[in-house]
Amino acid sequence: MSETSPKLRAELEGIPTYKPGRPAASGGPVAYKLSSNENPYPPLPGVMESVTAAAASFNRYPDLACTGLVNELSERFGVPAAHVATGTGSVGVAQQLVQATAGPGDEVIYAWRSFEAYPIITRISGAQPVQVPLTPGDVHDLDAMADAITDRTRLIFVCNPNNPTGTVVKRAELERFLDRVPGDVLVVLDEAYREFIRDPEVPDGVELYRKRPNVCVLRTFSKAYGLAGLRVGFAIAHEPVAEALRKTAVPFGVSQLAQEAAVASLRAEDALLGRVGSLVCERLRVVEGLRGQGWTVPETQANFVWLRLGEHTVAFAAACEQAGVVVRPFPGEGVRVTIGENEANDIFLKAAEGFRKEL
Numbered sequence: 001m002s003e004t005s006p007k008l009r010a011e012l013e014g015i016p017t018y019k020p021g022r023p024a025a026s027g028g029p030v031a032y033k034l035s036s037n038e039n040p041y042p043p044l045p046g047v048m049e050s051v052t053a054a055a056a057s058f059n060r061y062p063d064l065a066c067t068g069l070v071n072e073l074s075e076r077f078g079v080p081a082a083h084v085a086t087g088t089g090s091v092g093v094a095q096q097l098v099q100a101t102a103g104p105g106d107e108v109i110y111a112w113r114s115f116e117a118y119p120i121i122t123r124i125s126g127a128q129p130v131q132v133p134l135t136p137g138d139v140h141d142l143d144a145m146a147d148a149i150t151d152r153t154r155l156i157f158v159c160n161p162n163n164p165t166g167t168v169v170k171r172a173e174l175e176r177f178l179d180r181v182p183g184d185v186l187v188v189l190d191e192a193y194r195e196f197i198r199d200p201e202v203p204d205g206v207e208l209y210r211k212r213p214n215v216c217v218l219r220t221f222s223k224a225y226g227l228a229g230l231r232v233g234f235a236i237a238h239e240p241v242a243e244a245l246r247k248t249a250v251p252f253g254v255s256q257l258a259q260e261a262a263v264a265s266l267r268a269e270d271a272l273l274g275r276v277g278s279l280v281c282e283r284l285r286v287v288e289g290l291r292g293q294g295w296t297v298p299e300t301q302a303n304f305v306w307l308r309l310g311e312h313t314v315a316f317a318a319a320c321e322q323a324g325v326v327v328r329p330f331p332g333e334g335v336r337v338t339i340g341e342n343e344a345n346d347i348f349l350k351a352a353e354g355f356r357k358e359l
């Protein structure tokens, strides 16, 4: 056997593999997974039926163009079907966007800390990540992000609400930022948690996209719609960008099961709103509970809360796990905790209270 191994691209060296939130170990004390911002509810009405029906023909390739889903989304958002592009989760679409815009020598700007896939997909493309620290209040520093633009900048991610802090940027500041971005730089408004927003000052990215050809909106069926396991997300973007997404898509990446489930989920609006409403109520309960215990919790508009625990991060996550919930630690920085089933949230609040008393 030869001693040499295949030559891999140098860019891959040092790129971490994506770390998923840890599952709740079966048989152990951990009963609930609050580490991946998933939806605790089962599929929406009609979804199981449509998936089961689609399963009968999975010997066939799916509809490559996702025609039914694209038409449904086009109608729902009042945008041309040619402006809708689907992909294998919104992370898949985000990767396609980077591939379509940035290569070696180019720069991609995003806030940090933010969604951990951004540095990975940027470096896979061979582009240079430019990370702009969040403000001390854990919010995007849009002025600093605009200042970071150079003639090598090709794409800017604005994660709104931001993962993992849950914080948002509001209409006036986002519009001011967009006014500063050159028209040949793509701004991706990553709105994975859009449905959980209750602050009326947070703009809907789709409204901003209408007037701005360099704005693209990223949405997903993984969070509010509860289809994380089926892998389907989409972008709304003007024609050149949407067309580039069709070129960079993995052919047949979105399964027919995912397409049918997404369409059925869009049609189950009433149930969706009820569930999202309950999670938002739970979010309020958890935030107020934590603040009542003395914690500083940034205002969150997503389905998770952020505790900046610094050096206590790992011990806090271990205490939660011991109590029965697995959360998401970012060692040295903080812990992100998904709003889950009411009982899971109770367990988490109790664990946080116990930890606080020991501090």
Ligand SMILES: Cc1ncc(COP(=O)(O)O)c(C=O)c1O
Residues within 6 Å of the ligand: 036, 037, 088, 089, 090, 091, 092, 115, 159, 162, 163, 190, 192, 219, 220, 221, 222, 228, 232, 233
């Ligand atoms: C901000 C943000 N964007 C995108 C995604 C990707 O979600 P999906 O690929 O499941 O659509 C996530 C998932 O955690 C996220 O937090």
